[in-house]
Amino acid sequence: MPAPVLCASCGSRRAALRRPKTGQALCRECFVAAFEAEVHGTVTSARLFQPGETVAIGASGGKDSTVLAHVLRLLNERHGYGLRLLLLSVDEGIAGYRDDSLAAVRRNQGRLGLPLHVVSYQELYGWSMDRIVRHVGLKNNCTFCGVFRRQALDRGAALLGADKIATGHNADDIAETVLMNFLRGDVGRLRRCADILTGSEGQLPRCKPLKHAYEKEIVLYAYFQGLDYFSTECVYSPNAYRGHTRALLKDLEATRPSTVADLVHSGERLAVREDVRMPTQGTCQRCGYLSSQPLCKACLLLEGLNRGLPRLGIGKPSRLQKALLGSEKPETSLQEEEGPRQAKRGPRAIDF
Amino acid sequence: MKDSIYMCLRENERVKNPFFVVAGQPPPPPEADAASRFRCGQRRSLTKDGGALVPAAGVRRWSRALVWRDQKQRVTLPSQEGPWDVRKLLVWMKENLLKERPELFVQGDSVRPGILVLINGADWELMGELDYLLQDQDNVVFISTLHGG
Numbered sequence: 001m002p003a004p005v006l007c008a009s010c011g012s013r014r015a016a017l018r019r020p021k022t023g024q025a026l027c028r029e030c031f032v033a034a035f036e037a038e039v040h041g042t043v044t045s046a047r048l049f050q051p052g053e054t055v056a057i058g059a060s061g062g063k064d065s066t067v068l069a070h071v072l073r074l075l076n077e078r079h080g081y082g083l084r085l086l087l088l089s090v091d092e093g094i095a096g097y098r099d100d101s102l103a104a105v106r107r108n109q110g111r112l113g114l115p116l117h118v119v120s121y122q123e124l125y126g127w128s129m130d131r132i133v134r135h136v137g138l139k140n141n142c143t144f145c146g147v148f149r150r151q152a153l154d155r156g157a158a159l160l161g162a163d164k165i166a167t168g169h170n171a172d173d174i175a176e177t178v179l180m181n182f183l184r185g186d187v188g189r190l191r192r193c194a195d196i197l198t199g200s201e202g203q204l205p206r207c208k209p210l211k212h213a214y215e216k217e218i219v220l221y222a223y224f225q226g227l228d229y230f231s232t233e234c235v236y237s238p239n240a241y242r243g244h245t246r247a248l249l250k251d252l253e254a255t256r257p258s259t260v261a262d263l264v265h266s267g268e269r270l271a272v273r274e275d276v277r278m279p280t281q282g283t284c285q286r287c288g289y290l291s292s293q294p295l296c297k298a299c300l301l302l303e304g305l306n307r308g309l310p311r312l313g314i315g316k317p318s319r320l321q322k323a324l325l326g327s328e329k330p331e332t333s334l335q336e337e338e339g340p341r342q343a344k345r346g347p348r349a350i351d352f
Numbered sequence: 353m354k355d356s357i358y359m360c361l362r363e364n365e366r367v368k369n370p371f372f373v374v375a376g377q378p379p380p381p382p383e384a385d386a387a388s389r390f391r392c393g394q395r396r397s398l399t400k401d402g403g404a405l406v407p408a409a410g411v412r413r414w415s416r417a418l419v420w421r422d423q424k425q426r427v428t429l430p431s432q433e434g435p436w437d438v439r440k441l442l443v444w445m446k447e448n449l450l451k452e453r454p455e456l457f458v459q460g461d462s463v464r465p466g467i468l469v470l471i472n473g474a475d476w477e478l479m480g481e482l483d484y485l486l487q488d489q490d491n492v493v494f495i496s497t498l499h500g501g
Contacts, residue, residue, distance in 0.1 A: 005478045017475035025478060062499065216468060219497045223470075233499045246498075250465035 009034070016224070020214050020257040028224050035221050039209055040075050046196045048207045049164070051082030056162035058153055059087040059108070059116070061101030064168030066108055066229040067218050068210055072166065073112055086160055087112075090152045091120035092145055093128025097234050104230035111228070119156035121148055125298075127305055133236060136310040142240045143314060144305075147297045151289060157204050169208040172215040172249065175263035178270075179245040187272055188279050188292070194267030203290050214260055425449075438469070439482040441492070457494075466498040 005015040007027035015025035019034075026034060043049060057072060059065045069087060076083050089105050092098050102118065109116040122128050125148060133141045157165050174194055181190040192198055199205035210218065222229055237243065252259040272278065283289065284296035291297070297313060304312025429436060429444060439461060446454050457464060462482055469476040470493040471484060486492075 004474075014474065015478055016470075016473055018477050028473075063497075215497050219468060219495055220475075223493075223495060231496060231499050246466075254465045 017220055020216055020253070021261060023257070031217075032221060032224060035213065035217060036071060036074065038212065039071050040079060042196070042212055043075065043081075043209050046207075048166075048197060048209060049081050049083055052084075053082075053163040054084040054086065054161060055164045055166050056086045056088040056153075056157040056160055057114075058165060058167040059089050059105045060168075061089070061104035061108070061230040062168075063219055063222050063229045063231060064170055064173075064210060064215075066104070066168075066227050067222050068166060068168040069108060069112055069114065070225065070227055071221075072209065073114065085114050086162060087114050087116040088153065088156045088160065088162075088165070089116065089118045090149050090156070091118055091122075092149065093121050093130055094235060095130055097232065098129075100232070101230040104228060107228050117156060117160055119152050119159075121152065124148070124152055124155060125302055127302070129236075132305065132310075135305060135308075136314075138236065138239045140311075140314045141236055142242075144301055145236075147301055151296075151298045153206075154204055154289075162204065165204055165206045167206060167208055168210055170210045170213050170215050170218055171260045171264050172246075172253075174208070174211060174267060175260045176242055176245045176249055178263050178267035179249065180242055183245065184241075187276060190267075190270060191272050191278075194264055194270070212261070212264070436486040437482065438471075438476065438484050438486065438492075441486060442482075463494070464498070466496065468495040468497060469493070470495065 005025045007013050007015045007030050008024045009026055009030040013027035013029065016028045017031060018025050019031070049055065055072070057065065057069050059069055069085075072083075073085055075081065076085060087105065087109055089102055091102060105116065120128075129141070129145055132144050136144065153165055153167075177193045178190065181187075181193055196211050197205055197207045221227075249260065249263075279292035281290060281292055282294075284291040284299055285294050286299045287296060289296045289298065293300070295303070300313040304310055304314075427449075429441070432440075442458055442461075442463065446458050450457055455464070457467065459465065463469060469481075471479050472491050473493075476484060
């Protein structure tokens with residue numbers, strides 16, 4: 001049995017882990033201190049927050065958002081960011097998953113002492129994810145969840161009067177997203193997915209303070225600090241496309257731990273060629289939300305659900321889709337604009 | 353702790369090979385060696401001199417439900433030739449503890465990438481990973497990172 005490795009930082013206590021980012025062996029206390037210092041460094045160097053701002057923390061009850069809420073509250077007090085923090089949760093209506101994770105959020109809320117607000121798909125859209133999956137099937141339902149969740153977070157944060165939204169995306173998430181967008185040819189997203197602060201006119205800015213934190217470190221931080229989180233995969237996730245990139249990333253990380261940070265690094269420095277046509281940002285004609293199409297994705301998906309056409313808005317517009325949209329009686333103005341515009345445009349980037 | 357299995361291993365100190373029994377399973381057939389005899393339902397710790405068996409205080413039965421449901425399990429492993437290392441432990445776990453979908457936990461020789469293993473509170477990378485030899489009363493924790501946050 002090898003002799004216990006000592007911490008590289010304090011040299012006195014036994015090392016508890018080897019940081020994947022630096023390869024250093026650190027003891028529990030030094031690791032916790034290093035982790036918190038790094039998040040603080042990320043926040044200050046990117047100038048994520050201004051004093052007096054209200055920040056809504058997207059809290060799902062999972063490991064990332066639990067750690068985010070804990071660390072942000074800690075750093076807010078320790079370094080005096082001057083922020084007003086709130087917890088914002090989204091209830092997608094997935095039985096056996098979301099209801100349990102919301103219970104974890106409520107427990108954290110009690111422990112952290114932060115106000116909590118929950119928005120649900122049922123209230124906002126009239127459709128819960130379980131009902132959507134029954135109509136859409138097991139493939140592509142994550143599109144609905146993701147699109148609706150983004151809007152739900154924005155709506156919820158606006159309701160609470162927040163100035164920013166903070167989400168718990170970690171380095172592994174961003175690396176997977178970069179790979180995923182690359183594999184799917186989604187150039188628009190590829191360009192901005194690794195930004196730490198996103199959002200533009202008419203939209204609440206979102207930041208990812210844990211952007212440079214490895215998932216493994218987040219889990220170990222939560223373990224060492226005894227944080228309470230909910231840890232089961234969404235029942236629908238095995239069919240998600242992200243699963244493939246995640247498996248690839250995990251295998252790569254096992255051989256070369258810096259892969260994750262390197263992918264994030266690449267993502268931050270990607271530039272698109274000038275002759276590439278990028279989608280222009282406009283607003284949705286129905287709800288006024290930010291959109292590059294005449295109808296924002298959420299409205300389009302909702303329209304499809306309500307009309308019993310769940311495949312509407314999924315994948316490239318097929319001839320059948322165009323025909324359906326064109327052949328439907330122009331009851332509302334949106335269809336007239338949709339039909340001819342879709343026919344004019346060539347192949348679009350996949351908009352998942 | 354959420355999402356982890358604690359496995360505390362108890363060693364028969366007189367016998368070189370650890371002798372273990374899982375609480376709740378049928379008792380092993382009686383063996384000639386008195387020091388290595390256990391009875392089902394009663395966890396007995398052997399005294400250091402290997403003399404009379406002394407019953408352990410209290411009997412606890414842990415649920416043997418699906419692996420990732422906050423399961424804490426005190427297990428003892430059957431005796432075998434050669435020492436127990438983590439590699440053999442994983443094989444044993446796959447055969448004895450995993451009720452379904454073993455591929456979610458083990459992959460090849462090792463755990464699925466994305467599952468962390470802590471031995472006595474330290475990352476197994478610092479202890480030699482699969483080659484680490486298990487000791488008496490070792491605490492092995494498996495933590496999954498493969499879920500949404």
